[in-house]
Structures are given as C-alpha cells and as structure tokens.
Amino acid sequence: MPSSEGWHQSEPASKRVRRESTPRDEAREGTHKQSHRRASPPDVNKFIEEAPDLFQYREKRVTQAKRAARSELSVSKGDWQKHHYAESAVLSTAGITDNVKRIHCNDISVAEFAEQFEGPRIPVVITGLTDPWPAAATWTEEQLLDKFGEHKFKVGTDDDGYGVRLRLKHFLAYVHDRDHRKDDSPLYIFDGTFGDRATSKALCQDYCMPKLFAEDLMRLAGEHRRPPYRWVVWGPARSGSGLHIDPLATSAWNALLRGHKRWALFPPGTPREAVLPKEPGLEREAVSWFTRMYPRTQAPAWPHARPLDILQGPGETVFVPGGWWHTVLNLDMTIAVTHNYASTASFSRIWRHTRKGRPKMAAKWLAALRAERPDLAALADSSEAHAHADSGPSSSSSSSSSSSSSSSSGSSSSSSSSSDSDAESRQKKTKAAS
Ligand SMILES: O=C(O)CCC(=O)C(=O)O
Numbered sequence: 556m557p558s559s560e561g562w563h564q565s566e567p568a569s570k571r572v573r574r575e576s577t578p579r580d581e582a583r584e585g586t587h588k589q590s591h592r593r594a595s596p597p598d599v600n601k602f603i604e605e606a607p608d609l610f611q612y613r614e615k616r617v618t619q620a621k622r623a624a625r626s627e628l629s630v631s632k633g634d635w636q637k638h639h640y641a642e643s644a645v646l647s648t649a650g651i652t653d654n655v656k657r658i659h660c661n662d663i664s665v666a667e668f669a670e671q672f673e674g675p676r677i678p679v680v681i682t683g684l685t686d687p688w689p690a691a692a693t694w695t696e697e698q699l700l701d702k703f704g705e706h707k708f709k710v711g712t713d714d715d716g717y718g719v720r721l722r723l724k725h726f727l728a729y730v731h732d733r734d735h736r737k738d739d740s741p742l743y744i745f746d747g748t749f750g751d752r753a754t755s756k757a758l759c760q761d762y763c764m765p766k767l768f769a770e771d772l773m774r775l776a777g778e779h780r781r782p783p784y785r786w787v788v789w790g791p792a793r794s795g796s797g798l799h800i801d802p803l804a805t806s807a808w809n810a811l812l813r814g815h816k817r818w819a820l821f822p823p824g825t826p827r828e829a830v831l832p833k834e835p836g837l838e839r840e841a842v843s844w845f846t847r848m849y850p851r852t853q854a855p856a857w858p859h860a861r862p863l864d865i866l867q868g869p870g871e872t873v874f875v876p877g878g879w880w881h882t883v884l885n886l887d888m889t890i891a892v893t894h895n896y897a898s899t900a901s902f903s904r905i906w907r908h909t910r911k912g913r914p915k916m917a918a919k920w921l922a923a924l925r926a927e928r929p930d931l932a933a934l935a936d937s938s939e940a941h942a943h944a945d946s947g948p949s950s951s952s953s954s955s956s957s958s959s960s961s962s963s964s965g966s967s968s969s970s971s972s973s974s975d976s977d978a979e980s981r982q983k984k985t986k987a988a989s
Contacts, residue, residue: 597695597696597697598697599731601696601697601700602696602700602724602727602728602730602731603728603731603732604724604728613725613728613729616721616722616725617721617725617729617735617742618630620710620711620719620720620721620742621635621742623711623713623719624710624711624712624713624719624742625711626713626714635738635739636737636738636739637739638739638842638843638846639739640739640740640793640842640843640846641736641737641738641739641793643846645793645842645845645846645884646792646793646884646886646887648817648866648886651817651864651866652864653864653865653866654863654864655678655679655680655820655863655864655865655873656679656680657679657680657681657682657871658679658680658681658682659681659682659683660681660682660683660684660765660766660767661683663767665766665767665769665770668767669898669899669900670900672874672876673806673876673898673900673901674900674901676822676823676876676877676878676879676901677876678820678863678865678873678874678875678876678879679874680865680867680871680872680873680874681765681767681808681871681872681873681874682870682871682872683870684765684767684810684872685762685810685811685812685870685872686870687763688761688762688763688810688812689760689761689762690758690761690762690812690892691812691870693761694761694812694813694890695813695890696727696813696888696890699723699789699890700723700724700727702757703723703754703755703758704722704723704724704727705722705723705724705754706722706723706752706754706755707720707721707722707723708720708721708722708723708726708744708746708749708755708787708789709744709745709746709747709748710726710742710743710744710745711742711743711745718748721742721744723744726742726744726789729741729742730790730791730888736791738793739793739840739842739843740793740794740795740839740840740841740842740843741790741791741792741793741794742790742794743788743789743790743794743795743796743885744787744788744789744790745786745787745788745790745796746786746787747783747784747785747786748783749785749786749787750785758787758892762810762892764894765808765810765872767808767874768808768894768896768898770896770897770898770899771784771894771896771897771898772896772897772898772899772902772905772924772928772931773805773896773897773920775920775923775924775927775928776916776919776920776923777919777923780916780919781916782802782803782895782913782916784805784894784895784896785892785893785894785895786892786893786894787891787892788809788889788891788892788893789889789890789891790885790888790889791885791887791888791889792885792886792887792888793842793884793885794841794885795816795840795841795842795882795883795884795885796841796881796882796883797837797838797839797840797841797844797882798819798830798831798837798838798841798844798848798880798881798882799880799881799882800877800878800879800880800881801875801877801895802895802908802912803897803905803908803909803912803913804877804878804901804904804905804907804908805877805895805896805897805901805905806874806875806876806877806895806896806897806898806901807874807875807893807894807895807896808872808873808874808875808893808894808896809867809872809873809875809883809891809892809893810871810872810891810892810893811867811868811869811870811871811872811873811889811890811891812869812870812890812891812892813869813888813889813890813891814869814885814886814887814888814889814890814891815866815867815868815869815885815886815887815889816865816866816867816873816883816884816885816886816889816891817845817864817865817866817867817883817884817886818863818864818865818866818867818873818881818882818883819844819845819849819852819862819863819864819881819882820862820863820865820875820879820880820881821859821860821862821863821879821880821881822860822878822879822880823877823878823879824878825859825860825880826859829858829859830848830852830859830880831844831848831880832848834847841882841883841884842884844882845882845884849862866886876901877901877904877905878904899931902931902934903934903938906931906934906935906938907938910935910938910939921935
C-alpha cells in the first residue's frame with residue numbers, strides 16, 4: 556500500500572455523509588473539527604433506479620442474497636422484520652458513556668503504543684490516522700457507487716460456507732429502499748477479498764497501513780498463505796458484527812470513514828457462557844445482543860467485568876487487542892476498513908495459536924521469521940520446546956478463544972466457545988472471505 560506521504564483530501568469534509576450530531580459528537584468536534592463537520596445526506600435517488608424492470612431485477616438479486624445469507628429467515632413471511640427493531644430504541648445512545656481513551660496518532664510513537672496498549676492488551680481509540688487517506692474524502696456512498704457500483708461485494712455466507720455477493724449498486728439501493736430499511740439486522744458488506752479482485756483492488760490505494768500497526772508480521776508468511784486479514788465493512792443502521800474474539804489471537808484496527816458505530820468489549824478471560832449464552836439470534840446479530848444482552852451486563856448483580864463502551868465517530872480508529880470479545884452495532888450508514896495483524900508485542904500468544912490452528916502456515920511463517928526476525932524465531936522455538944515438554948493440556952487453548960469476524964447479517968459464523976479450536980475459527984473466517 557502507498558505511504559501516506561503526499562496524500563491530500565480532494566473533497567471538502569463538508570460533503571461527508573453523517574447523521575445528525577449527538578452531544579457527544581459536538582463535544583468531539585472541538586478537537587476534531589475537520590472529520591466531524593456536518594454534511595448533507597446523500598441523494599437517495601442516485602442509488603435507487605426507479606425503472607420498474609430494473610426495480611424487479613434488483614429485488615430479485617436482493618431476495619436471493621437474503622435467502623442465501625440467512626436461510627433460516629423467510630423473506631416472504633416477513634421474518635427479516637419480525638422483531639421490529641427498526642421501531643425500537645436500539646440505536647439510541649442516551650445513557651451510554653464512552654469510556655475508552657482517545658489518543659491522537661501524532662502524540663504516540665510505535666514503541667510507546669506497543670508498551671502502553673499492545674503489550675498490556677488495552678483497547679484505545681486513535682484519532683487523526685485517517686486524515687491523510689484519500690478514503691477520508693472519496694469513500695462516500697456516491698463516489699463508491701461511481702467507481703465500484705458493478706463490483707459484487709460479499710454480504711454474507713451461505714449454508715455451504717460460500718460467499719454471498721451483491722453488486723454495490725444493488726446493495727446501496729437496498730440500503731435506501733423504504734421497505735428494506737426496516738430490516739431488523741440488514742445485509743452488511745463484510746468483504747475480505749476486495750484487495751485480491753481486479754474490479755475492487757483499487758480500494759487498497761485509498762488508505763495506507765498506519766505506522767502503529769505496520770509491523771504486520773504475518774505478511775512474512777506470504778500474501779497467499781497468510782489468513783484473510785483485511786475487510787471493507789460497509790453497512791446501514793442496525794447491521795453489525797455479533798460478539799466474537801478475532802482468530803489466532805490477532806489484534807485488529809478498525810478505521811471508520813463515515814457514520815457511527817457502537818462497540819461493547821469484554822476483556823480476555825470473560826467466560827463465553829456469560830456474555831454469549833445459547834439463545835437464538837444472540838450469536839449472529841449485534842442488534843439482538845445489544846437489545847437483550849447488554850442491559851444484563853449493566854445490572855448491579857452482573858458478576859463479570861462490565862463491557863467497555865465505545866461510540867466511534869468518523870475519523871476514529873478502534874484498536875482491539877487480541878483475546879477481547881467485541882460486538883459492533885452500526886448506528887447509521889457506516890463505511891469502514893479493518894485489518895487483523897500480529898506484532899512483536901503480541902507475537903508469543905499469536906504464535907501458540909497459529910502453531911496449533913494453522914500448522915502448515917506456521918511452518919512457512921517460522922522459516923521466514925528465521926531470516927527476517929531471528930529474535931522471534933527463537934521465541935517460537937522456545938515455546939515449541941515448552942509445548943513438547945508439557946504433558947498436560949495446552950495452555951494456549953485456554954487463554955482465549957477465537958472466532959471469525961462475523962457480521963450480524965450472517966456473513967460468517969459469529970463466535971466460538973472457549974473450547975473451539977483456532978483451526979475451526981480460521982476455517983470460518985477463510986470461508987467468510989470467499
Ligand atoms: O462490524 C465491524 O465494524 C466490526 C468488525 C469486527 O469486529 C472484526 O472484524 O472483528
């Protein structure tokens with residue numbers, strides 16, 4: 556990816572799409588005026604083709620995608636709207652206090668970030684990272700439609716594990732359609748292949764790897780061998796990602812260009828059955844989780860760590876350390892990009908999970924590390940030696956569980972129990988990206 560040097564915002568921030576400001580936004584506007592300026596809403600007609608034959612064609616494609624992505628829901632019986640979440644208060648952030656620290660990217664060095672956040676695994680929101688990206692100006696619905704309208708992005712996974720894809724022009728028409736707009740948990744573009752496909756890989760030129768995350772050790776395993784690691788995540792209000800832990804104990808950064816996301820995060824070690832009890836819908840749908848589960852975590856008698864709450868605005872990047880449970884609800888139309896990565900600070904834990912979950916890839920990775928990072932190869936060797944000497948159960952499997960990145964529209968399986976293997980979650984995430 557190109558470096559950020561020499562990049563300019565080619566469109567005024569005032570053109571950016573956003574919902575009405577909340578008091579929290581106004582407060583932030585004081586410090587990040589440029590990325591929080593009010594913008595006029597998009598011209599909905601641009602996305603909706605009114606010609607009846609085109610309307611029918613689009614409806615057919617959308618219905619096919621819905622049926623494939625959520626076969627348990629009947630489109631014709633209205634199952635997509637049966638919970639009436641569109642009329643509920645689930646998008647209200649009244650009473651939610653964002654309790655995660657903000658740092659500006661220019662105020663912290665890579666070494667300080669590793670010491671203060673990556674090593675101790677502390678979530679943080681970074682501001683300013685996306686300011687120099689072309690995407691800060693060009694990832695508007697209108698411009699994405701112009702450039703990528705014909706490209707089929709992934710909006711879900713079917714029952715056989717294959718990606719369900721929809722042209723962006725159809726997806727955006729779906730998002731703005733007055734009937735589909737009431738879907739409980741709408742379709743969500745959650746696409747891990749955009750960087751590999753001829754008609755979407757230009758998106759990679761629109762942002763750069765932030766210096767804080769640039770180490771990205773898994774790239775040493777080779778672009779085609781490493782697990783899926785980058786996703787564009789674009790979706791409307793009430794779409795989102797069900798509660799999960801990211802695979803192989805990797806950390807993630809999630810940069811939001813447009814719209815607002817609500818996050819809840821639980822620290823490593825939080826028992827799965829506490830935060831994700833076996834109740835229909837909770838696993839897949841962020842909107843159900845926030846409606847039914849979140850209030851329980853606020854009750855005085857809640858016996859576990861309470862979630863960290865983040866209300867992420869445009870221009871903010873959330874750092875999710877490995878092993879943290881997290882779920883995300885889109886509060887309005889959001890346009891974001893997310894990467895998973897491994898760094899020196901988290902290497903030992905990620906190595907243990909990778910060796911166990913992806914042994915072939917681990918071998919190639921280790922060979923590359925021997926050449927490029929002998930210090931880390933030595934760490935891997937010593938953990939290997941410990942693993943052989945250890946006759947008891949593997950300590951790595953209990954330290955955290957892993958799962959696919961999961962969209963609430965079911966673009967991949969949503970989460971795993973602490974007994975799930977990384978191999979299984981890796982498989983889910985790989986399929987999700989197909
Ligand atoms: O929907 C989102 O933005 C969150 C994505 C996410 O949680 C993940 O990729 O692990």
